Amino acid sequence: MMNALKKAMGLFWIVLGPACILFLFMQAFEKVGLAEAGVAKTNTALQWGIILFIFIPIAAGLVIFGYYAFKGEYDKLPED
Amino acid sequence: MGINCSFIKAKYESGMRIESQKNSIFKVIGASSLGTLIEWYDFYIFGSLATIIGAQLFPADAGASALINTLAIFAAGFIVRPFGALVFGRLGDLIGRKYTFLLTLVLMGGSTFLIGLIPSYSSIGYAAPILVLILRLIQGLALGGEYGGAATYVAEHAPANRRGFFTSWIQTTATGGLFLSLGIIVLTKNLIGAEDFAAWGWRIPFLLSILLVGVSIYIRMKMHESPMFTKLKSEGKVSKNPLKESFSNKTNFKMVLLALFGATMGQGVIWYTGQFYAQSFLENTCKVDFNDSRYILLWGIAFATPFFVIFGAWSDKVGRKWIMLTGMLLGIVFYRPIYQVFLDDTDVSRVSQQDIKESTVPVVTRTAVPKSLDSLITRTSAVTLLNGASYTRVETYTRFAEREKTDQRHPDTFKDKKLSAPVFWKFVGLIFFQILLVTMVYGPIAAFLVELFPTKIRYTSMSLPYHVGNGVFGGLVPFIATLIASFSGATPLSGLWYPIGIAALSLVIGTIYLSNKKPDHGESDH
Numbered sequence: 006m007m008n009a010l011k012k013a014m015g016l017f018w019i020v021l022g023p024a025c026i027l028f029l030f031m032q033a034f035e036k037v038g039l040a041e042a043g044v045a046k047t048n049t050a051l052q053w054g055i056i057l058f059i060f061i062p063i064a065a066g067l068v069i070f071g072y073y074a075f076k077g078e079y080d081k082l083p084e085d
Numbered sequence: 086m087g088i089n090c091s092f093i094k095a096k097y098e099s100g101m102r103i104e105s106q107k108n109s110i111f112k113v114i115g116a117s118s119l120g121t122l123i124e125w126y127d128f129y130i131f132g133s134l135a136t137i138i139g140a141q142l143f144p145a146d147a148g149a150s151a152l153i154n155t156l157a158i159f160a161a162g163f164i165v166r167p168f169g170a171l172v173f174g175r176l177g178d179l180i181g182r183k184y185t186f187l188l189t190l191v192l193m194g195g196s197t198f199l200i201g202l203i204p205s206y207s208s209i210g211y212a213a214p215i216l217v218l219i220l221r222l223i224q225g226l227a228l229g230g231e232y233g234g235a236a237t238y239v240a241e242h243a244p245a246n247r248r249g250f251f252t253s254w255i256q257t258t259a260t261g262g263l264f265l266s267l268g269i270i271v272l273t274k275n276l277i278g279a280e281d282f283a284a285w286g287w288r289i290p291f292l293l294s295i296l297l298v299g300v301s302i303y304i305r306m307k308m309h310e311s312p313m314f315t316k317l318k319s320e321g322k323v324s325k326n327p328l329k330e331s332f333s334n335k336t337n338f339k340m341v342l343l344a345l346f347g348a349t350m351g352q353g354v355i356w357y358t359g360q361f362y363a364q365s366f367l368e369n370t371c372k373v374d375f376n377d378s379r380y381i382l383l384w385g386i387a388f389a390t391p392f393f394v395i396f397g398a399w400s401d402k403v404g405r406k407w408i409m410l411t412g413m414l415l416g417i418v419f420y421r422p423i424y425q426v427f428l429d430d431t432d433v434s435r436v437s438q439q440d441i442k443e444s445t446v447p448v449v450t451r452t453a454v455p456k457s458l459d460s461l462i463t464r465t466s467a468v469t470l471l472n473g474a475s476y477t478r479v480e481t482y483t484r485f486a487e488r489e490k491t492d493q494r495h496p497d498t499f500k501d502k503k504l505s506a507p508v509f510w511k512f513v514g515l516i517f518f519q520i521l522l523v524t525m526v527y528g529p530i531a532a533f534l535v536e537l538f539p540t541k542i543r544y545t546s547m548s549l550p551y552h553v554g555n556g557v558f559g560g561l562v563p564f565i566a567t568l569i570a571s572f573s574g575a576t577p578l579s580g581l582w583y584p585i586g587i588a589a590l591s592l593v594i595g596t597i598y599l600s601n602k603k604p605d606h607g608e609s610d611h
Contacts, residue, residue, distance in 0.1 A: 011597055018594075036572070052568060059164065059557055070342040074598070078339050082600045 008080040018071025022064040029057055113242045114254045116308050117235040120190050120301040121255060123294065124231045125262020126269075127197035128224055130290045132159045132361075133270050137287045141205040142214040158218050162225035163560030169229020170548030171328065177234050177544035178327035181318070182241070183310045185544070186234035190305065193227035194298025196220040201291025229556070232259075233548030240535035241311040246401060252531035253397020257390055260523070263360060264386045267379050269293065313540045327545040340537050341550050347599045348533060349554025351413040351591025352526040354584035357559035358420065358566075359519030360386070362584070365563050366424060367512070370570075370577050371431040372476075372500045381509065385516030392524035400529035404601035409533070412525030413588045413595070420581050423515050428577060430508050433476050433499050436468075444468045447480070458486035474505040558587055 033053035073079060131138065139155035169189075177185035200220050206213045236255050243251035269290045274282040277289075309315075317323050324330050332338050360382070367378040400408050447464035454461055464480040481495040504512065534547040566580030 007597075014593075014597055039573070052564075055160075055164075056565070059561070063553070063557070066342055067346065070339075070346055070594075073335075073339045073342065078335070079343065079598050 008077065011074050011079050012077060015071045015074030015076070018074060019068050020071075022066075022068035022071065025067075026057075026061055026064045029053075029060060033057060110239075110242050110251060113308065114239055114251060116301075116304045117186075117239050118254050118258050120186065120305055121231060121235045122258040122261045122265065123297045123301050124190065124193045124228055125259045126265045126297070127193050127262075127294050128162065128228050129263050129266040130197075130270065130294075131162070131200070131221065131224075133266050134287050134290070135159055137283050138217075140283070141287070142203075142217060143206055145207075158214065158221050160560065160564055161218060162221045162228070163556040165222050165225035166229035166552040166556030166560075167549055169226035170233060170552040171229075171545065172226065173230020174233055174545035174548040175327050177230070177237070178324050178542055181310050181314050182234050182238045182544065183305070183308055186231055186238070187302065187305050189227040189230040189234065190298060190302055192223055193231065194294055194302075196223040196227070197291055197294040197298075201288040201294075225556070229548065229552050233544050233551060236531035237535060237544050237547065238311050240532060241313040241540070247398075248532040248535065249400035249405065249529050250394065250398035252535065253394045253528045255531055256397060256524075256527050257393045259356075259527070260360065260386055260390055260393070260520070264383060264390075266290065267383055271376065271379055271383075317540055322541060324541040327542045330542045330545075337538065337542060337546055341546055343594075343598055344534060344537055344547070345550035345553055347591060347595035348409060348530060349550045350558045351554075351588040351595065352409060352530055353554040353557075353559025354562055354587045354591075355412060355416045355526045356523050356555060357562040358416065358581075358584040359516070359523045362562050362566055362580075363516055363519055365567070366577075367427060367431075369567075371427050372498075372502050373431060374501045374503045377503055377509065381512045381516055384513045385520050388513075388517045389520035389524055392521055393528040396524050396528035397532065400532065405529040405533040405536075406595065406599045406601040408529055409526045410592055410595050410599075412522045413592045415525075416519075416522050417585050417588050417592065419518070420585055421578055423519065424578055424581060426515060427512065430511065431502055431504070433468075433474075433478075433502065434497070436470065440470050440472070442469045442471045444478075451484075454483065460484050462492070470505070472505040472507075474503060474508065476500065476502040 033056070037050050037053055135155045142155065173185050173189055176188075197220075200217055203213055203216050203220075232255075235258075236252055239255050240248050240252050273286055273289050277286045310318075314323075330337065332341065364378055364382050367373040367381065368375065373381075396408055445467045447466040450463050450465070452461050452463075453459075460483075462482040462484055464482075466478050467475065468478050469475040476499050479498045479500065481498070482492040483495070484492050530551075534551060535543060538546040562584055565583045568580075569575060569583055570577055570580040572579065
C-alpha cells in the first residue's frame with residue numbers, strides 16, 4: 006500500500022518539477038514586463054534571473070527524485 | 086574476598102572509563118561548537134549590518150539600491166554554500182575531518198577580518214563592493230565546508246544511541262552565532278553611539294572576529310582526528326573520489342535527494358522564517374524600532390535555545406522523523422496567524438485621541454519635487470500613548486505650484502514604533518514559538534543526516550543537501566518573501582506562501598518516503 010503510494014507520487018514529482026519551472030518562467034515574464042512598464046519597479050530581470058538560475062537545477066533534481074520513486078528505489082531504505 | 090575485590094576493581098575501572106569517555110566527547114563538542122559558532126557569527130554580522138555597510142560601499146546618492154546591492158552580496162554568500170560543501174566535503178573525506186574544518190575556520194576568520202578593513206567607496210570607488218563580494222564568496226564557501234565537518238566529527242565521536250543529543254550541541258551554534266552577532270552589534274552601537282558606529286564602529290564586530298578565530302584555531306589544533314575516519318584510513322578504505330561515489334552511485338545519490346526534499350528543504354525555510362524573516366518583517370513591514378526588533382529576537386533565542394538539546398536528545402528515543410515533520414506542520418499552520426498578530430498589534434493608524442498621552446509639535450520640512458515646481462511638505466511628530474507605546478508619525482502633502490489648487494494629502498506613515506510592555510512580551514512569546522519550531526526541525530537533523538550516509542563519503546554527501554536546503558531554500562526566504570509581497574494585489578502576509586509552500590512539500594515527501602528507523606552502516610558501536 007505504502008509502496009504503491011510512493012510510486013504513484015513519483016509520477017507527481019516528475020510532473021511537478023517542469024510545472025514549477027514553467028510557472029516561474031511565466032511569473033518572470035509577467036513581473037519583469039510590469040517593471041519595464043514602470044508598474045512594479047521592484048521586479049527586475051536580474052532578480053528573476055537569479056531565481057531561475059537557482060531553481061532550474063533543483064527542479065531537475067525533483068524530476069530525478071520522482072523517477073527513482075516511480076521505479077521503486079525508495080520502497081526499501083537502508084534502515085528498513 | 087579476592088573475587089569481591091577484583092569485581093569492585095573492574096567496576097571502578099569501567100566507571101572511570103565511561104567518565105573519561107564522557108569528558109572526551111564534551112571536549113570534542115566544546116572545541117567543535119566554538120569554531121562553528123564563530124563561523125556563524127562571522128556569516129551573520131554582514132546581514133545584520135547591511136544598511137550601514139551599503140552606505141559605505143556604494144555612492145552616497147545610491148539610496149535604496151545600495152541596500153539592495155548589499156543584500157545581493159549577502160545572498161551571494163548563501164548561494165555558494167553548496168559549492169563549499171562539495172569542495173571541502175571532498176577534502177574532508179580525502180584528508181580527514183580535523184584539517185579540513187581547520188582550513189575553513191582560517192578562511193572564514195581571515196575574510197571576515199578583511200571585510201572590516203576594506204576602504205569605503207569614497208576612497209577606492211567600485212573596488213570596495215567588488216572586494217567585499219569576493220570576501221563574502223569565500224565566507225560562503227568556508228561555511229559550506231565547516232558545518233558538515235563539525236557535525237560529522239562530533240557524530241563520529243558520539244555513541245550511536247546518543248548521536249541526537251551530542252550533535253544537537255552543534256545545532257545550537259547557528260542560533261548562538263546569530264545571538265552573538267546581534268548582541269555584539271547592539272552593545273558596540275550603545276557603547277560608541279549611533280553616529281560613530283555608522284562612520285567606523287561597524288568595523289569592530291568584523292575585526293573582533295580574528296581574536297575569536299585565533300582562540301578557536303588554538304583549541305582545534307589540539308583535537309584528534311575522528312575515530313571512524315582514523316579506522317577507515319588505517320584499513321585503507323578511504324574514498325578515492327568522494328564526489329563520484331556520492332553522486333554517481335545511485336544508492337547514495339537517491340539518499341542525497343531524499344535528504345534534500347524530505348527534510349533539509351523544509352527545515353531550511355522554517356529556520357530562516359523564524360529567525361531572519363521574522364526580524365525583517367517586524368522592522369520593515371511593521372516598522373518596529375531598530376533596537377526593539379533586535380531585543381525581541383534576542384529574548385526569543387535565549388529562551389528557545391535549550392530546546393535544540395531537548396529535541397536532539399528526545400530524537401534518540403523516539404526517532405528523528407516525526408519531531409522534524411511536526412515542526413514543519415506547526416509552521417505551516419501557525420505562520421499566517423502569528424504574522425497577522427504582528428501586523429494588528431503594531432497598527433497605530435486607528436489610535437484614537439483618548440489613547441494619546443502626548444504628541445510633540447510637528448517638525449515641518451519642505452522639499453522640491455524633482456522635475457516639477459511642486460513641493461512636498463512633511464510634518465513629523467513623536468507620539469506617546471497612555472499604554473507606554475510610542476511612534477513617529479509622518480504626514481505628507483504635495484503643495485502645487487498653481488496657487489488655486491489645494492494641497493493633496495498622502496496617507497500618513499508611522500515608523501520607529503516602540504511597543505508597550507505587554508505587546509513586547511507577547512511578540513517575544515511569538516518569536517519564541519517560531520524558534521521552538523526551529524529547534525524541532527534543526528535539533529535532530531545533524532544526527533539524521535550523519536546516519537543517512539556511510540563514513541567514507543559522509544562529509545561530502547551530508548553537506549550538499551544541508552547547504553542546498555539551508556543556504557538556498559532557507560537563505561532566500563527574506564529575498565523571495567519580500568519579492569512576493571511586492572506583487573500587485575499582494576498583502577503583507579503574501580510572502581509567507583513561499584516558506585509555507587516549501588515546508589508543505591517537504592512535509593508530504595518526508596511523511597511518505599522517510600523512515601523513522603536509524604540506518605546501520607556497520608558502525609553502530611565504536
